[in-house]
Amino acid sequence: MSEFLQQLLNGLSLGAIYALIALGYTMVYGVLRFINFAHSDVFMVGAFIGYYMGKLVPENTVWGGLIVLVVAMLGCSVIGMVIERLAYRPLRGAATLNVLITAIGVSLLLEYSGQVFFGATPRTFPAVFPSVNFTLGGLVISSNQVVVIVVTALLMVGLQVIVYRTKIGTAMRAVSLNPKAAQLVGVNNDVVISFTFGLGSALAAAGGILYALNYPSIDPLMGVMPGLKAFVAAVLGGIGNIPGAALGGLLLGTVETFVNGSQWSTYKDAIAFAILIIILLFRPAGLLGKATIEKV
Amino acid sequence: MLTVKNLEVCYGAISALRDVSFHIEAGRIVTLIGGNGAGKTTTLRTISGLLRAKKGGITFKGEDISKLPPHQIVARGLCHVPEGRMVFSNLSVDENLAMGAYLKTDKAKIAQNRDYVFSVFPRLKERLTQAAGTLSGGEQQMLAIGRALMGEPQLLMLDEPSLGIAPKLISTIFEKIVEINKSHGITILLVEQNANLALEISHDAYVLETGTVAMQGPSAELRNNPELKAAYLGG
Numbered sequence: 001m002s003e004f005l006q007q008l009l010n011g012l013s014l015g016a017i018y019a020l021i022a023l024g025y026t027m028v029y030g031v032l033r034f035i036n037f038a039h040s041d042v043f044m045v046g047a048f049i050g051y052y053m054g055k056l057v058p059e060n061t062v063w064g065g066l067i068v069l070v071v072a073m074l075g076c077s078v079i080g081m082v083i084e085r086l087a088y089r090p091l092r093g094a095a096t097l098n099v100l101i102t103a104i105g106v107s108l109l110l111e112y113s114g115q116v117f118f119g120a121t122p123r124t125f126p127a128v129f130p131s132v133n134f135t136l137g138g139l140v141i142s143s144n145q146v147v148v149i150v151v152t153a154l155l156m157v158g159l160q161v162i163v164y165r166t167k168i169g170t171a172m173r174a175v176s177l178n179p180k181a182a183q184l185v186g187v188n189n190d191v192v193i194s195f196t197f198g199l200g201s202a203l204a205a206a207g208g209i210l211y212a213l214n215y216p217s218i219d220p221l222m223g224v225m226p227g228l229k230a231f232v233a234a235v236l237g238g239i240g241n242i243p244g245a246a247l248g249g250l251l252l253g254t255v256e257t258f259v260n261g262s263q264w265s266t267y268k269d270a271i272a273f274a275i276l277i278i279i280l281l282f283r284p285a286g287l288l289g290k291a292t293i294e295k296v
Numbered sequence: 297m298l299t300v301k302n303l304e305v306c307y308g309a310i311s312a313l314r315d316v317s318f319h320i321e322a323g324r325i326v327t328l329i330g331g332n333g334a335g336k337t338t339t340l341r342t343i344s345g346l347l348r349a350k351k352g353g354i355t356f357k358g359e360d361i362s363k364l365p366p367h368q369i370v371a372r373g374l375c376h377v378p379e380g381r382m383v384f385s386n387l388s389v390d391e392n393l394a395m396g397a398y399l400k401t402d403k404a405k406i407a408q409n410r411d412y413v414f415s416v417f418p419r420l421k422e423r424l425t426q427a428a429g430t431l432s433g434g435e436q437q438m439l440a441i442g443r444a445l446m447g448e449p450q451l452l453m454l455d456e457p458s459l460g461i462a463p464k465l466i467s468t469i470f471e472k473i474v475e476i477n478k479s480h481g482i483t484i485l486l487v488e489q490n491a492n493l494a495l496e497i498s499h500d501a502y503v504l505e506t507g508t509v510a511m512q513g514p515s516a517e518l519r520n521n522p523e524l525k526a527a528y529l530g531g
Contacts, residue, residue, distance in 0.1 A: 173386065174387065186371060
């Protein structure tokens with residue numbers, strides 16, 4: 001029983017990170033109807049901003065960790081908006097396939113510029129947050145897991161407030177539902193899209209820092225696998241659906257951790273993707289997605 | 297108030313408007329009628345900035361608006377209720393109305409406009425928390441018009457408000473259009489396939505045929521025009 005709970009805890013903290021990245025995929029899909037493949041590399045850039053910031057603040061302090069987190073989030077939201085402005089906005093109105101290919105190009109650009117600037121050798125992420133282990137009735141909880149769960153929970157509540165309680169959040173949902181009608185009530189869709197990229201990229205940066213805290217070896221290609229998993233999580237939950245992305249992330253992280261702890265650990269990724277395929281066979285629109293008719 | 301001059305619009309290589317000119321005086325109800333594919337919707341979309349004209353000018357209150365993006369056109373008091381209503385289906389009626397006031401910052405004024413919308417369409421007040429997609433077609437049309445009224449239009453463009461609506465509600469909605477025009481002095485540009493109805497409530501009319509103005513004049517006169525009768529009014 002305690003092993004089960006232990007694995008569940010580990011799984012949820014991994015899933016929380018997938019969820020943070022998945023939210024960015026799903027929000028951008030919501031407003032632009034394409035998958036921003038560069039998103040996983042923004043996650044990587046977030047980790048690297050954290051790495052350099054981590055050298056400037058004292059290690060093992062809560063405030064130092066929070067500064068690292070906030071700076072990485074701000075930095076990545078700017079990068080996300082710049083990517084949108086330079087790479088995607090000129091393609092507004094072009095076929096989705098063109099935008100998709102551009103996204104792959106931006107992704108490769110970030111990965112290999114990362115290798116030029118940061119080098120391909122993995123680096124050890126500094127322990128920016130205090131690192132201690134608690135034992136609670138047989139469960140070993142690391143302070144980093146607590147950080148992951150608390151930070152993720154706060155960010156999700158924050159996101160919920162922004163999307164459902166603010167003017168710009170309502171505009172985001174409006175643009176996602178009907179971009180033309182949004183323009184006709186006076187929304188500048190470019191501003192909303194830019195904001196969405198900023199928001200999603202900030203969450204990816206937070207994901208990058210939290211991931212690096214728990215798997216403290218970072219390199220310019222570190223985003224590829226978690227990014228792919230988070231993309232799967234977003235599709236699993238129903239692409240374009242915000243609670244769906246969170247649910248998909250938690251589910252995928254938990255399943256992966258359980259498989260990893262079993263005798264089939266070698267197949268953990270295969271099993272994770274097999275689950276995706278099975279769920280999509282029965283619910284093609286994802287767990288919380290609504291089946292819609294694609295307009296032509 | 298609005299002058300459209302020699303408007304030419306293309307979708308790729310296909311020309312949708314060849315040469316459209318018309319003029320709307322403040323305080324009037326003007327209708328554009330014509331068959332399918334005559335270019336009525338294209339005209340409205342070009343005026344509101346969703347489409348760009350290849351040639352021609354659009355002047356609103358003395359200012360050239362033909363190069364402005366849609367949100368800046370709305371800000372100048374020209375609101376467009378699009379064909380098929382386009383309410384935000386997953387948003388509540390309340391949120392849809394709030395989106396209508398997206399560019400407004402004066403809270404007192406917004407509340408006043410909401411009260412005005414509810415006075416015109418009391419039904420919307422009963423449905424406030426309901427998702428817009430669950431409303432009937434007629435109610436969605438009311439919401440689409442209400443949403444546009446929240447933007448304090450001086451010129452309101454309505455695209456096929458009778459489309460897909462229960463016959464009983466059509467007359468209600470047309471009465472409301474007249475009321476909006478009379479009580480608030482809002483100028484109205486109405487696009488309709490139902491030419492009889494449109495000519496009945498409007499002051500002036502323009503008949504579009506394959507991308508150009510084929511006929512124009514006071515609605516009362518056009519209603520008795522034998523040519524028009526044969527083509528659009530069912531004899």
